[in-house]
Amino acid sequence: MSSQTWWYTARAGGIVAWALASLAVIGGLQLSTRLLKKPAPNWVLDVHRFLGGLSVAFLAVHLVGIAADQFVGFGPEDFIVPFASSYKPAAVGLGVVAMYFLLAIEITSLAMRKLPRSTWHAVHLTSYVVFVVATVHGLTAGTDRHNVVFQWACLLTATVVLMMTLVRIWSPRRAARSASRTAANAP
Amino acid sequence: MTDHTNDIDQAERIKRLQARRAAGGRTPRSTPTASATQAAAAAPTASVATRAAARPRQPGTRRRHPAAATRWLLGGLSIASFFGIAGTVAAANVSAVATPAPAAATATVAAASSAAPSTATPVAATPRATTHAAPAAHTTTKGS
Numbered sequence: 001m002s003s004q005t006w007w008y009t010a011r012a013g014g015i016v017a018w019a020l021a022s023l024a025v026i027g028g029l030q031l032s033t034r035l036l037k038k039p040a041p042n043w044v045l046d047v048h049r050f051l052g053g054l055s056v057a058f059l060a061v062h063l064v065g066i067a068a069d070q071f072v073g074f075g076p077e078d079f080i081v082p083f084a085s086s087y088k089p090a091a092v093g094l095g096v097v098a099m100y101f102l103l104a105i106e107i108t109s110l111a112m113r114k115l116p117r118s119t120w121h122a123v124h125l126t127s128y129v130v131f132v133v134a135t136v137h138g139l140t141a142g143t144d145r146h147n148v149v150f151q152w153a154c155l156l157t158a159t160v161v162l163m164m165t166l167v168r169i170w171s172p173r174r175a176a177r178s179a180s181r182t183a184a185n186a187p
Numbered sequence: 188m189t190d191h192t193n194d195i196d197q198a199e200r201i202k203r204l205q206a207r208r209a210a211g212g213r214t215p216r217s218t219p220t221a222s223a224t225q226a227a228a229a230a231p232t233a234s235v236a237t238r239a240a241a242r243p244r245q246p247g248t249r250r251r252h253p254a255a256a257t258r259w260l261l262g263g264l265s266i267a268s269f270f271g272i273a274g275t276v277a278a279a280n281v282s283a284v285a286t287p288a289p290a291a292a293t294a295t296v297a298a299a300s301s302a303a304p305s306t307a308t309p310v311a312a313t314p315r316a317t318t319h320a321a322p323a324a325h326t327t328t329k330g331s
Contacts, residue, residue: 002277004277004280008273008276008277008280009273011272011273011276012268012269012270012272012273012276013269015272016265016268016269016272019268020265040253042253043253043254043257045253046252046253046254046257046258047254047257047258047261050254050257050258050261050262051261054261054262054265058265058269061269144276
């Protein structure tokens with residue numbers, strides 16, 4: 001096992017977690033906008049939930065990789081306290097903020113039935129914050145920020161999310177109807 | 188006489204209905220003393236109910252997810268992507284280390300030949316120092 005294995009683990013885990021979270025956001029926007037007619041809403045909802053859970057799992061891989069790597073020297077306070085890191089405090093702090101929001105979204109989604117719908121929805125809307133903050137974190141703190149493929153992936157994903165968000169904003173009535181229907185169909 | 192015949196018909200229909208429901212695994216809703224109108228009303232829906240009851244859900248089993256196959260596919264793709272990215276990063280790192288290493292070594296040797304031997308430590312040729320730039324800066328910052 002190479003001395004840099006944990007560092008590769010952290011990098012790959014972070015990229016996959018970001019990609020899965022982005023896909024989950026796109027899935028959620030598809031649920032609320034019904035931009036595409038073909039995938040059934042219950043199928044999209046199931047995939048959306050699974051992607052959210054999977055992104056949390058790969059976030060854990062990302063954190064374990066950073067914690068286990070002896071070279072970076074991140075302490076517990078760097079993971080817990082935002083903007084406390086001595087290395088690129090802003091960029092790393094954004095990652096910590098994104099982690100907290102992602103965990104909040106996942107926990108409230110798991111406890112959706114026990115929470116008021118307005119509370120769940122308010123927390124769920126922070127997924128936009130997670131997407132933006134995690135993307136900026138990847139583009140500023142990540143070692144792979146100079147990778148052209150990663151940059152293009154960020155650009156493409158951001159464009160799709162922005163377009164779908166605009167569609168949702170411009171058709172609020174349809175969005176509200178779709179959201180309520182999805183919630184009613186949720187098992 | 189007519190009433191007696193009707194009673195027999197009703198009893199037979201109720202018996203048949205109960206037998207059909209029992210075959211489907213459902214408990215009868217109506218008692219043998221139920222009226223003929225109830226039995227007649229239940230008769231058309233009995234076949235539907237029997238069909239539905241033919242596939243009873245086991246108490247311990249969970250409902251299948253709508254995207255169960257897609258879940259497996261996405262999980263596999265995620266793990267494959269993870270190892271693919273990690274492998275690509277590792278390969279790029281190894282090649283990046285391999286390429287400048289001779290130049291660094293040459294520079295080190297040149298420095299060693301021109302300066303004192305004690306200053307010719309090949310630090311730049313180590314993989315961490317050349318390719319792990321960001322954490323190196325972090326460590327330096329943290330140490331200061």
